[in-house]
Amino acid sequence: MLKIDIQHANSFLDSNEYKNIAKGMNSIHQSVIDKTGRGAEFLGWHNLPSSITPEILEDIKQTAENIRKKAKFFVVIGIGGSYLGARAVIESLQNPFEAYQNSNNPKILYAGQNLSEDYLHDLLALLDNEDYALTVISKSGTTTEPAIAFRLLVKHLEAKYGAEEAASRIIAITDAEKGALRTLAEQKGYKTFIVPDDVGGRFSVLTPVGLLPIAVAGFNIDTLIDGAKFMENACSASSDENINPAIKYAITRNALLRNGYDIEILINFSPSLMYFTEWWKQLYGESEGKEHKGIFPAGANFTTDLHSMGQYIQDGRRQVFETLISVTGVKHSITIPENEQDLDGLNYLSGKSVDYVNQMAQKGTLKAHIDGGVPNIILEIDKINEENLGQMIYFFELACAYSGYTLDVNPFDQPGVEAYKKNMFELLGKK
Ligand code: PA5
Secondary structure, rough: OOOOOOOHHHHHHHHHHHHHHHHHHHHHHHHHHHHHOOHHHOOOHHHHHHHOOHHHHHHHHHHHHHHHHHHEEEEEEOOOHHOOHHHHHHHHHHOOOHHHHOOOOOEEOOOOOOOOHHHHHHHHHHHHHOOOEEEEOOOOOOOOHHHHHHHHHHHHHHHHHHHHHHHHEEEEEOOOOOHHHHHHHHHHHHHHHEEEOOOOHHHHHOOOHHHHHHHHEEEEEEHHHHHHHHHHHHHOOOOOOOOOOOHHHHHHHHHHHHOOEEEEEEEEEHHHHHHHHHHHHHHHHHHHHOOOOOOOOEEEEEOOOOOOOOHHHHHHHEEEEEEEEEOOOOOOOOOOOOOOOOOOOHHOOOOOOOHHHHHHHHHHHHHHHHHOOOEEEEEEEOOOOHHHHHHHHHHHHHHHHHHHOOOOOOOOOOOOHHHHHHHHHHOOOOO
């Protein structure tokens, strides 16, 4: 199970502050269970792992299998919570060189997450010569970025395969009733899945929104759900911070905030977790950053970023704390070879695994950052696999709700996202 260690954060915070926040946690925990807090109509994710039905899982797996049989590429169209969860899990699990491998897995491509004309041009040019299918994911069914990408891709797909075959290669994931995408899907006869009403975009990875692309990419969605279910049970049982790790994380990060640490950097030493960090940034940024409150969520991939952001973290303004995802095991083993000349001076490491060096880099960095005044929360897992990703997803979602309520904001809305849209629509002359 995911373990949390806060010993390297404790010395940076006022223990009375920690105790004050902890005191409020029982009622926060209860309000999540009873669905009585702010934005409670969006708490559907809370018991999603234990309530997702075998029928939905079977339908997702069957649909994924059909796509895997007929498509070499699978385009996931969506933005924000409608694509980050899937991408986080897929990129955590897949071979980083998947794009260049001859495997049975369809290559997963993304669209609708930006408005770059060149990106879309190059995507369409690639798809001219490839066999593909797509899913369009939008809870509201009206978001501009995915809508534009979808319009272009439907035209491309229909020109390539004809309207009937094109329709069989499109899966729409949207609201049960509302939105332009639902109407279109019904008109054209696309296969559809529902985004539950009570689950917001950034909390939707364990619905078809995340599960379909993950299954198409060839990963085990049953085990992912089992991992989340395990964490759901572990956390539902108690509001005691020594039993419920999400509570411990929420208390610690809020206590750090009250002690002046208002930037949290999610750290990994495994580059495959890069998109997991992007998912986490969205989850916390969109949930907490409102009413001029919230911890600014940032991310860094080590050791890569030790040669860039590492300088600031070690030596810049002291307002930063780190949450380290520490992975204790790897899937493969490579040892550093002996070299006769030893011109690079690396023979002292010969016979040692690359991961051993990475682990020492992690230990050394942790000590340097703590000595330099950077509190660290450590989250430990033994491997990057479906089970642990499921646990981490649920852990972070729940801790995000606890944290949002501690800050006294509604963690489930995103009113700030509307401001850019309003200006853009005005500039575009939308009626
Ligand atoms: O978390 C959220 O609610 C947002 O990030 C949405 O997922 C994002 O704006 C996309 O919305 P939609 O799925 O309605 O297209």
